[in-house]
Amino acid sequence: MTIQTLISRLSDRDKAVRAEAMHGLVAMGKPAAPVCIALLSDGDWKVRYRAAEALGLLGDGGAYAPLVAALDDEKDHVRYMAAKGLGLLGDPHAVERLGRMRDDENEFVRRSAARSLGTIGGEEAVVALREALEGETTDGVRATILEALRDAGVDTALH
DSSP: OOHHHHHHHTTOSSHHHHHHHHHHHHHHOGGGHHHHHHHTTOSSHHHHHHHHHHHHHHTOGGGHHHHHHHTTOSSHHHHHHHHHHHHHHTOGGGHHHHHGGGGOSOHHHHHHHHHHHHHHOSHHHHHHHHHHHHHOOOHHHHHHHHHHHHHTTOOOTTO
């Protein structure tokens, strides 16, 4: 399947077709990264969502800045996937920006950012997670933050 075919399938009405197209881009490897970065500007949020997902799975360091920018997307699904993608990249430079996602209006974005902070780990990530825990009122998000703290190597028995 050509890259153009995969790109066009990212706009398909069927979610499964869009997912298959995203996996096709990931299977192409690093050469697909610039295409996916460009797709983060697409007018269709579903395309931006799948592009962010592909970038995280591709693991290309060049996706760092575009994924950070996608954390400001108007659509919560895209912000969620950008946060997840940054966790997959594992770049500690993302910690500060992911920490600010604790204020996102969408609980699933907050959960995704917390998971990514737990995956990245390190002292700054732990501080960001503790700050997020202090201000979080949604039980499900609090549970995710505690899990992320455990992933980062913190004993959460006291929380």
